[in-house]
Amino acid sequence: MTTLVLGARGMLGRALARQLPAALAWDREELDLTDAPAVRAAIGPGTDVVYNAAADTRVDLCESDPAHLLVNDEAVGTLASRCREAGALLVHVSTDYVFDGKGTRPYREDDPVSPVNAYGRGKLAGERRALASGAEVLVVRTSWLFGVGGPSFPDTILKLAASGRGELRVVDDQRGRPTFASDLARALRLLVARGARGLVHFANAGETTWFGLAREVLARGGFPDVSVVPVATDEFPRPAPRPAFSVLDTSRYERLAGEAPRPHLDALDDYLAERAGREPA
Numbered sequence: 001m002t003t004l005v006l007g008a009r010g011m012l013g014r015a016l017a018r019q020l021p022a023a024l025a026w027d028r029e030e031l032d033l034t035d036a037p038a039v040r041a042a043i044g045p046g047t048d049v050v051y052n053a054a055a056d057t058r059v060d061l062c063e064s065d066p067a068h069l070l071v072n073d074e075a076v077g078t079l080a081s082r083c084r085e086a087g088a089l090l091v092h093v094s095t096d097y098v099f100d101g102k103g104t105r106p107y108r109e110d111d112p113v114s115p116v117n118a119y120g121r122g123k124l125a126g127e128r129r130a131l132a133s134g135a136e137v138l139v140v141r142t143s144w145l146f147g148v149g150g151p152s153f154p155d156t157i158l159k160l161a162a163s164g165r166g167e168l169r170v171v172d173d174q175r176g177r178p179t180f181a182s183d184l185a186r187a188l189r190l191l192v193a194r195g196a197r198g199l200v201h202f203a204n205a206g207e208t209t210w211f212g213l214a215r216e217v218l219a220r221g222g223f224p225d226v227s228v229v230p231v232a233t234d235e236f237p238r239p240a241p242r243p244a245f246s247v248l249d250t251s252r253y254e255r256l257a258g259e260a261p262r263p264h265l266d267a268l269d270d271y272l273a274e275r276a277g278r279e280p281a
């Protein structure tokens with residue numbers, strides 16, 4: 001039986017390929033998810049599990065260019081119906097941006113969704129297609145992903161610091177749970193091993209703001225002297241609005257997996273070691 005990892009050169013895709021060395025790991029060049037005949041040809045009765053880490057994650061661009069819907073929404077439907085026909089399990093990944101951020105306690109899987117941007121609406125449509133497909137499906141929502149192999153917030157902060165900037169202004173009024181792609185990949189594998197189905201939230205433990213995360217990245221990443229100034233989201237107008245509060249409740253994950261996610265600061269240290277080409281401690 002074959003396991004597939006799709007979107008294999010993205011942040012999560014790379015981490016999954018490392019977690020699942022026997023899997024076939026394909027990026028867009030090997031399989032473009034918007035090519036429905038190619039998707040149908042690639043997934044057959046010999047396919048056991050399909051991990052979909054492919055997505056258009058350019059949140060601001062999604063506001064003006066509907067092309068993201070081809071991969072984040074429509075392609076998930078094609079993938080799910082092919083998985084149903086082939087008897088394969090589809091493991092699909094979604095986002096905290098399905099919530100509007102007006103909540104006051106961490107979001108559970110059954111809390112009402114109401115995305116505030118086009119990316120969130122597209123991802124919500126994609127997860128709904130997967131869950132309604134009749135296939136064996138596990139949809140895992142995650143948040144504030146960082147890892148090697150993709151543009152991520154810690155990477156941007158470290159590059160700005162390395163370019164000689166002595167002060168960074170970072171928004172302090174959005175709260176979330178940063179998540180290491182390697183920890184998410186491990187969690188997906190664990191959930192599959194435990195037979196989990198349906199919707200599950202996974203994020204590393206500990207909530208913070210982008211400002212709080214930037215300070216930790218600089219302190220742990222070798223730039224303790226760069227100062228970080230907390231600012232309001234309004235100071236950085238961007239095309240796509242972001243939810244102010246997108247903390248995910250991971251209780252269901254903890255019940256299913258039999259373990260709690262580790263703190264994001266521990267994961268951040270491993271990311272920094274990986275980024276520097278060192279073995280994690």
Ligand SMILES: NC(=O)c1ccc[n+]([C@@H]2O[C@H](COP(=O)([O-])OP(=O)(O)OC[C@H]3O[C@@H](n4cnc5c(N)ncnc54)[C@H](OP(=O)(O)O)[C@@H]3O)[C@@H](O)[C@H]2O)c1
Nearest residue numbers: 007009010011012028032033054055057095142144145150
């Ligand atoms: N990044 C975050 O902060 C975050 C937060 C919450 C949830 N998520 C979700 O987590 C998952 C993984 O995200 P990520 O950050 O790892 O994404 P990423 O680093 O942007 O990687 C996405 C991968 O998908 C590939 N891809 C895009 N369109 C494709 C297509 N039509 N066919 C095949 N492959 C295609 C990309 O290839 P190209 O390089 O060729 O475009 C890229 O390798 C996504 O479902 C995302 O929505 C991410």
